[in-house]
Amino acid sequence: MTTAHEDSAPTGEAGLLARMLSLLGTDARTEVGPGDDAAVLRLDSPRLVITTDTLVEGHDFLRRATTAHRVGAKAATQNLADVAAMGARPQALVVAISAPRDEEPWVFAHLTAGCAEQAARWGASVVGGDLGSAEQLTITLTAVGSLPEGATPLTRGTARAGDVLAVGGPRLGRSAAGLALLLADRVRLPFDGGSAARPLPGAEGTVPSAEEAELLLRHDDPRPDLALGWAPGARAQMDLSDGLVRDGRRLADASGLVVDLDPDALAPDVAALRGLAESLGQDPWEWVLHGGEEHLMLAAGAPEDLPAGFRPVGRLRAPDASAGPGTVLLGGRSVPGPGFDHFA
Incomplete structure (x- = not known):
């Protein structure tokens, strides 16, 4: 349930920024925080790790099928x-939001809170x-982290023959299954109560079952x-964002x-999704091998180790x-399908 305070929040850039800044807190490492021309940080080590990513309405999320809180959380997670x-520990995020002038x-506030x-x-x-205006809702984040002195960065190019390839999670393919549910118009809105679950304006549709809601959550707001990223033991590492085959190929x-x-290690992942895949006329192996946005x-x-x-x-051999x-092979045989590509 959204509060009256949220609906009556001041509009205009100054009012929006005031509301957004009230939701933020900093720690002792932030010398100058939100509200000035730039932030001033005291890094945990002098070795800076920095990255950026963007979510665009209609390309990376569907307004009719998610919440602003989940969009913000997912942007942060990526x-x-x-x-x-x-192998670094996150320290700070900088968030740029562009939206239509008539956005609620x-x-x-919900985007900011999710982040x-x-x-x-x-x-x-x-x-x-x-904060700026645009024809569609867009959120771009830059993340800053620090790598301890003496620690070796975990890149994609340091694996050795004989290493195992491992994922930091119990199941693959669930984010892709959630996306398939949305694209098939089986469900539209992941209501789960509370103001954070308030849909983006324009959303409509049916409430999902418990199983469907879990798959939608894995797609909308992966956790x-x-x-595991900074735990010792890995020799090479990357974020699993574009599918096991495509990212495995990159590594x-x-x-x-x-x-x-x-295939035996992945068979339980496939079995868990087989019923839904058959009801949608899809192959669960496609979700497990090529499904993106896991972020494991x-x-x-x-x-x-x-x-x-x-x-x-x-x-790896x-x-x-x-x-x-x-x-990339599957049980010694070639794997069909290219995986996700932004420009394919």
Whole structure:
């Protein structure tokens, strides 16, 4: 339920910013926080890790099928996961929001709250940003983290032949399944009560079942265990955002190796989604192998070194005459399908 205060919040840029800034808090590492021309941070180490990402209405989220709070949280997760994948700890986020001039004022507050709450979950804070007008709702975040002195950055190119490929989560394909539900118009709105669940203006549709709501949540507001990113043990690492095959190929290519995925390790993931996939006329293997926006850690390392929370899904080996560097196989056979590509 949205409060009367949210509906009566002041409009105009100054009013919107005042409402958004009231939702933010900083910590002792922030010398100058939101409200000035720029933030001033005291980094935990002098080794800066920085990344940026954008969510655009109609491309990265559907107004009719999500909430502003979830959009903000997901935008934060995408950036925080990239920092964690380098083995660094997140410290701060800068958020730029562009929206139509007639956007409801509470949308800005909910976007901000979603970002701030997810950042705080991993020890970071929102320290500033920008507000502007545009024809569609867009949110761009820049995340800052710090890598401890002496720590080796976890890049994609440092895996070794014989390493296992592992994911930092119990199941794959659930985000893709949630997206399939939306695109099939099976459900439209993930109501779960409370003001944070208030839909974006223009949303409509049916309330999902408990199983559908869980899959929608995995797509709209994924909650990966980012602490696995800076836990010791991985040799190479990246954020799983564009599908297991596509991101596995990126890691393998950077390391000059071949990935052979284990179909038995992935079979439980497929089985859990088979009923829904059949009802939608889709292949659950497609969701598990190529589904994006999981934002789990994807790591390579010796099986005895990887921390608890990772599960092996394949192995890396040296290339040969049958499979060159960057090849991804499934049980020794080629994998059809390209995975997600923004410009395909």
